[in-house]
Amino acid sequence: MPDLAPASLPKRFEPGPAEARWTREWLARGVFRADPDDPRPAFSIVIPPPNVTGSLHLGHALNNTLQDLLARHERLRGRNVLWLPGTDHAGISTQVVVERELAKQGKTRHELGREAFVDRVWEWKAQYGARIVLQLQSLGASCDWSRERFTLDPGLSRAVREVFVRLYHEGLIYRSEYLVSWCPRCSTVLSDLESPHRPVAGRLYRIRYPFADGSGAVEVETTRPETLLGDTAVAVHPEDERWNQFVGRRVCLPLLGRQIPIVADAFVDRSFGTGAVKITPAHDPNDFECGRRLGLDSINILHPNATLNANAGPYEGLSVEDARRRVVADLEAQGLLAGTKDHPHEVPHCDRCDTLVQPLLSEQWFMRMQPLAAPAIAAVRDGRVRFFPKSWETTYFHWMENIRDWAISRQLWWGHRIPAWKCATCGGWTVTTEDPDRCAHCGSSAITQESDVLDTWFSSALWPFSTLGWPDATKELARYYPTSVLSTAFDIIFFWVARMIMMGLHFMGDVPFGDVYIHPLVRDEKGRKMSKSKGIGTDPMDVMAVYGADAMRWTLTSLAAQGRDIRFGEQSVEGGRAFVTKLWNAARFALMNLGDFDSAEPVAAGGLYDRWIRTRLTAALHDAHVALEGYRFNEAASALYQFVWGELCDWYIELAKPALQSEDAGARRATQRTLVDVLDGALIALHPIMPFVTEEIFQVLPGRDGRLLIEHRYPVPAQPLAPAEQAAMDLLLEVVTRVRQVRGELGLPPSLEIRVGAPLATQPLLGAHEPALRALTRARALDFSDADPAPASAVTLAAGHRISVEIEDPGFLGDERRRLEKAIETLEKDLAFVAQKLDNPRFVERAKAEVVAAERDKHTRLAAERDELRSRLDRLRSLGARSA
RNA sequence: AGGCACGUAGCUCAGUGGGAGAGCACCACCUUGACACGGUGGGGGUCGGCGGUUCAAUCCCGCCCGUGCCUACCA
Secondary structure, three states, X not given: OOOOOOOXXXXXXXXXXXXXXXXXXXXXXXXXXXXXXXXXXEEEEEOOOOEOOOOOOXXXXXXXXXHHHHHHHHHHOOOEEEEEOEEEOOHHHHHHHHHHHHHHOOOOHXXXXXXXXXXXXXXHHHHHHHHHHHHXXXXXXXXXXXHOEEOOOHHHHHHHHHHHHHHHHOOOEEEEEEEEEEEOOOOEEEOHHHOOEEEEEEEEEEEEEEEOOOOOEEEXXXXXXXXXXXXXXXXXXXXXXXXHHXXXXXXXXXXXXXXXXXXXXXXXXXXXXXXXXXXXXXXXXHHHHHHHHHOOOOOOOEOOOOEXXXXXXXXXXXXXXXXXXXXXXXXXXXXXXXXXXXXXXXXXXXXXXXXXXXXXXXXXXEEOOHHHHHHHHHHHHOOOOEEEOOOHHHHHHHHHHOOOOEEOEEOOOOOOEOOEEEEOOOOOEEEOOOOOOOOOOOOOOOEEEOOOEEXXXXXXXXXXXHOOOOXXXXXXXXXXXXXXXXXXXXXXXXXXHHHHHHHHHHHHOOOOEEEXXXXXXXXXXXXXXXXXXXOEOOOHHHHHHHHOHHHHHHHHHHHOOOOOOEEEOHHHHHHHHHHHHHHHHHHHHXXXXXXXXXXXXXXXXXXHHHHHHHHHHHHHHHHHHHHHHOOOHHHHHHHHHHHHHHHHHHHHHHHHHHHHOOOOHHHHHHHHHHHHHHHHHHHHHHOOOOHHHHHHHHOOOOOOOOOOHHHOOOOOOOOOOOHHHHHHHHHHHHHHHHHHHHHHHHOOOOOOOEEEEEOHHHHHHHHHHHHHHHHHHOEEEEEEOOOOOOOOEEEEEEOOEEEEEEEOOHHHHOOHHHHXXXXXXXXXXXXXXXXXXXXXXXXXXXXXXXXXXXXXXXXXXXXXXXXXXXXXXXXXXXXXXXXX
16 A cells, blocks of 8 residues: 555645546455455445446436445445446437438448448447546446446347347237327437427418318318328317217318318317317327227328328428428418418427427337336335435326336337347248247248337336346346345436336346435536537536546535435535545644554543544434435535534544643543544545545555555444533533634734633533633633622623633723623523513413423523623623723 | 426525524634634525414415426317
């Protein structure tokens, strides 16, 4: 170790070199490698695999900081920890990105051909996958890199294939013609989840459909007039008296002249438009359902690239937009357009490229979801899977209970090719784990593999067990499945979390994780959602370069409160950096006072301050642990911050100074010992949040044994203080604070000498602490006496005791009367409030006894304090009157 | 349209059925041998509005206003 860390600490912590040095060392020593043979209780996390398309943003930084925090925390608790890293092939996004690259060179993937294109994507993956690993390592992520996985790895691909084949033979995967969401730009089907609705300034067109017998017309309204080319009926509500006498008659389809029937279906909203609606089963989800119910024909008018096909007659070859203009113009020319009006509405767009999605009739592979969802709902209901915060369970149930079949095929080249072969002879499908050479039904060798690939989330759904070696029965699976916790973002609860639960239950017979922690969304300082495409967002690498990884991790952790978004401005990282510096300086102080310290030398039990700060460390560790049990990361951070800054630095170090400078070698050594122990404790406690600076400091403190910080354990709890000792500490700290307050309020110069006076009753508690009290208040002496304070004194109260501050130069006492009057006024107000409660018979009668007792105590105490200050004020006044 | 959050100090946000806290910002003083990325002290809030439950409401309930998100869509 001597070569790794400097012998002492420089004035400033330099994050960059320290981070590089410790990252190298951690990896070289393999301390993050998980050993399934290690018998200690297991704790495992699989990383939500980042998309290889891009680089990590602050949301990833947050999520991985928190996972790292948990992983390190559990190691320090003595568990066998596995944090398994990896990346996701992200079918559509990655293909879109690489196609864009090709487009810059004026090429298309079709010119390259499938194989060459896929090779190109692998090159891309190599480049960006490596970058993601670098980013995670820069962040300090303590993953077991020897187990890194990628969703298209051979092992994971085998798992995907196994799952597809089993589900197919179980009847849970089927092929069917269905109206799907189609992205014309990507030329692929999208799942419902991948086609979010976005507002569009549409128009509503009212179109006249003449009766076939020429006796009038039905008017319908539509936002997509061009779809009338595919109409196969007009529907009305069966109980709509305006229209139901026309059911069964035929109307003449405008422009094409085809005759179509008027039908009745209860889905029609009588209050919308005229109450009659055109039915285009091949191009509208509602119409598709209606068409199925009534056995109507479907007429597809679109090519996959969203131009009109031969069924559109004279409009063939036009784009949807052009067709719309032409259709509207033609309707108008023929007097069939009865009116138009603005109609803003929301329609689906491609999540990846934002192209308007077209509902399109096509053959696709589907997964039957209801049978899989039922056990997954039960697992959350009965608590085998718990969400943090719990409110997300509602979201989960709502979606799962209304789940629809999942379109799993994608017309892409980048992904897991569907292991199904179609027979040209008998038309049957052969679905097997090994590539077949003949049809399973008729034995024909004229079979060809399905060209589609699977939706990316299909492989992601298997991640918690495919990464551990499934379908083989590996040691890793036995040891680390189910994983302990999944930490992820709310927006993929449906896409990913729910599907993992379903697949885990179905194939492993157990849930994939016990806890699901949903982390907050990271926004920018203006509250905008970070978005790479809009150029909004901060690169964590930039933040770390300026402030250091520890400062960024600290900031993210302390902002990670449950149930709320994080607003992240660079300014907020300054607080984190200040905290890192504070810890650094506390360590420098310790080292400066440890020059002659021998850690091997036995030391007597410390004094009260030493034992007190040890109890405070124990309390902070306890609070932090409890907070982490419930994934309340900000509370854990706050408990440790309060300890390090508010107790260790603000109080203990100040209290230790007299002992460290004293001649008493025993006291000095006990204080040095405590300083080292408590600093060690603080470093271990903070290590999960700030791994680099804590390691850097830890290794230069005396008594190191060559082990890394992560190889240590949390310290054992300290003995609690005896009640009298606790009372002495409480009083000491309060007296110091009060005296400082008096100094501040009277504006006494720091150099002005004072004497502090306290009643004899406090002598048993404070008597031993005169040196500390003098040092912390810059007082010349501490006197115990019940006599009235000297005339040139200010008086304050600490825990009900009258504390006087004797000022040698009475010229500074000018504000004392006003100060006392203000204090008395405050006490009077408090007293009046308490009295009002106690005077209320219903309060005394109905409130809990301990509440009433507490109010009575408060009343007594406040009254005594007021009287004390009043008599002091009276005395001051009489003195003033006499001297006047 | 339905559902779910949120509205607390100038800003960013914790928090709780018994007169509200932090960090930053602000004011005053302090270059005291760890630390000015610091120290000590201070000012600052009818806890969105209106009702209700309760001895007691910032907290529980209802309504309203505002903000955000999710789900489903009206052809």
